[in-house]
Amino acid sequence: MKLRIFSSAACAILLSVAALAGSVLLTSADEAAAGKASKKLEGTWAVQVTIHDCQSGADLRTFPALLTFAQGGTLTETTAGFPPAARTPGHGFWRFTSGNAFAATSMAFLFGPDGTQTGMQTLTQAIEFGDDPDTFTSTASSTITDPNGNQIAATCATAVAHRVK
Numbered sequence: 001m002k003l004r005i006f007s008s009a010a011c012a013i014l015l016s017v018a019a020l021a022g023s024v025l026l027t028s029a030d031e032a033a034a035g036k037a038s039k040k041l042e043g044t045w046a047v048q049v050t051i052h053d054c055q056s057g058a059d060l061r062t063f064p065a066l067l068t069f070a071q072g073g074t075l076t077e078t079t080a081g082f083p084p085a086a087r088t089p090g091h092g093f094w095r096f097t098s099g100n101a102f103a104a105t106s107m108a109f110l111f112g113p114d115g116t117q118t119g120m121q122t123l124t125q126a127i128e129f130g131d132d133p134d135t136f137t138s139t140a141s142s143t144i145t146d147p148n149g150n151q152i153a154a155t156c157a158t159a160v161a162h163r164v165k
Helices: 002-041
Strands: 043-052 059-069 074-079 090-098 101-111 117-129 135-145 151-163
Touching: 043 135, 059 151, 074 101, 090 117
Parallel strands: none
Antiparallel strands: 043 059, 043 151, 059 074, 074 090, 090 101, 101 117, 117 135, 135 151
């Protein structure tokens, strides 16, 4: 009887250890896939941004930008969409989401003609790779808040990016 209880307990422990080992291996495989995919996005990209009216979808204007995705998930961006004195470079983060997709968010300070801070721009992007590892497309939304954090504007955008080599 004691042998049967011991045997059942040992079997339960072995099954638990096997299940734990399997989940660690799956997590490691997922992390490895994310790490490999992340290499695809890392680097500097020349981006052509098109701002759209969020309701009608009508194109409003197009301008270039530069995005740099660093190892570890940080992001720095600059844009020709604002005069340099009106907006700082954006700083933020990015992450692998799945397959060929990434998400990124960056923030930049905005200033008026007299140099007074007028608000903050937050840019949120969904990035997608196709067959070419040196090109991606993205859809984005941008919100502008006043210095108190109240939203005063929102825009939508699409972009096409090419790796800077």
